[in-house]
Amino acid sequence: MLTGPNSAALRDAVHGLRPHWTPRGPEPAAFFTLGAPSYLDLAPDPESDVYQKRADSSRPLLRESFGWLYTRLADVLGEHLGAPVHYPEHLALPGFHVWLSAAVFTKPIAPLHFDLQYRAFSWPPGSDLKRQISFTLAIRLPAAGGGLNLWEVSHEQFLRAREKGWIESVADLRRFHALRYVPYTVGRMVIHSGHALHQVAPSARVEPGDERLTLQGHGVWCDGRWLLYW
Numbered sequence: 001m002l003t004g005p006n007s008a009a010l011r012d013a014v015h016g017l018r019p020h021w022t023p024r025g026p027e028p029a030a031f032f033t034l035g036a037p038s039y040l041d042l043a044p045d046p047e048s049d050v051y052q053k054r055a056d057s058s059r060p061l062l063r064e065s066f067g068w069l070y071t072r073l074a075d076v077l078g079e080h081l082g083a084p085v086h087y088p089e090h091l092a093l094p095g096f097h098v099w100l101s102a103a104v105f106t107k108p109i110a111p112l113h114f115d116l117q118y119r120a121f122s123w124p125p126g127s128d129l130k131r132q133i134s135f136t137l138a139i140r141l142p143a144a145g146g147g148l149n150l151w152e153v154s155h156e157q158f159l160r161a162r163e164k165g166w167i168e169s170v171a172d173l174r175r176f177h178a179l180r181y182v183p184y185t186v187g188r189m190v191i192h193s194g195h196a197l198h199q200v201a202p203s204a205r206v207e208p209g210d211e212r213l214t215l216q217g218h219g220v221w222c223d224g225r226w227l228l229y230w
Contacts, residue, residue, distance in 0.1 A: 001076050001137060002187035011140045011213055013065060014096055020061060021098060022054070030103035035062060035095020037216065037230050038117040046120045055092035062093045069215070070094070076189065077135070077219070077226065084225045091121070091229035094217025096139075101210040104142050105202050112170045114155040115194030118220055126223030133219040133226070134194035138184035142203040142210040147183040148190060151197040158197070173197055184214075194218060 002010065014034060023029030024040065033040065035058050042051035063070070070093065074085040087093060115134045123129065138146065153173050161167045167176075181201060182190055192198070203210070219226040 001072065001189050002139075004187065007139050007187045010066075010069065011211075014098065014139070014213060017061070017065060020058070025103075028102075030100040032098040032100075033095060034058070034098065035230055036092035037095060037097075038092065038120060039113075039115075042120050043117040051092065052090075055090075058095070059089075059093055062095065073137075073215075073217075074228075077133075077191075077228070080191070081133075081226060083221075085219070086225050086227055088227050088229060091227070093230060094135075094215055094228060095230045097212070097214045097216055099212040101142075101206060101208065104206045104210050104212055106205060108149065108199065108202050110200035110202070112174075112197055112199045114158075114197060115218060116155065118218065121229075123220060123227075124222055127227075128221045131221035132194050133191055135189055135191045135217055135219070136184065137189045137215040138186050138213075139215060140211050140213040141184055141186055142205075142212055143207045144204040144210075145183060146203055146212050147181055147201040148192075149199040149201045150180045150182055150192065151177040152180070153177045153197050154195050155197075170197065 017034060021032035021034050024031045024033060036051055036054035038051055041054055042048065070087065073094065078085045115132070118129060118132055136148065151173060158170060158173060167173060184190060217228055217230050219228045
């Protein structure tokens with residue numbers, strides 16, 4: 001999706017907006033977001049207005065700074081998915097995860113999860129919530145690489161297994177389903193359903209100056225097109 005020079009220029013542009021990054025986690029922060037991720041700003045408290053305020057305030061900045069990127073993203077996804085792509089004005093644009101070197105981890109400590117944040121929104125008629133996508137575009141990766149851990153088991157399967165008493169938590173699913181590691185490549189996008197269990201994969205090691213920078217987003221199928229958001 002992006003050439004090496006494009007990715008490097010995009011990384012510099014994201015860092016040029018550092019005053020607009022939102023620190024996440026304990027201080028001193030080394031993990032940030034640029035934009036409004038619904039899994040952090042809405043899903044934990046659907047009654048909160050934090051997500052909407054951040055989505056609305058970040059949208060003009062992201063459009064002005066990365067309009068070319070959103071056009072490119074829509075073109076690539078539209079061609080790959082065989083249907084047009086739209087950015088709803090009331091939802092946050094796909095945004096950025098920024099892990100500086102102190103936040104890059106070498107153990108599988110990231111939360112295991114399913115992408116269910118679409119449940120926090122009201123979708124227009126014609127929406128099919130069983131048809132969704134999640135995507136990650138790697139812009140910069142640690143020297144030892146980065147990727148996604150994926151288990152081919154759905155949230156519905158998890159609920160059924162827990163109801164039958166076979167498991168107690170999402171983590172228990174790892175005993176019954178094989179891990180598939182999906183490596184990221186700078187400039188290339190990874191797309192999956194979001195319904196399968198997954199986790200940000202650790203890096204093998206951390207070197208000085210390492211950084212993990214990605215563009216993140218989701219899509220829901222609605223009446224012949226994909227609605228993208230974060």
